[in-house]
Amino acid sequence: MQILCTETFEKQFKSILSEYAKEDFVATKNYKMYLDTIILNIPTKVQKFQKSVYFNDEKIKDLVHQGHVIPFYIDEETGNYIILGIVKV
Incomplete structure (x- = not known):
């Protein structure tokens, strides 16, 4: 089991972090670290998440x-989780 990120996610995430870093670098760093932790824990909490509205x-x-x-x-054949993107709501 692996957690993989698409290029789309990587680009969108870098763009968001760049915007945030202009305002508060430390808060941006903390946001990224916390989000990384949440993403790494997806496999153990997958039942918690709702079906995508998109x-x-x-x-x-x-x-x-x-x-x-x-x-x-969730790729059930390989057991991998693929992060597709990130959008602001």
């Missing part, structure tokens, strides 16, 4: 964190 697929769930939605796909 996709019509039971295997795609939404992680909601501080005004952002992070949809992720």
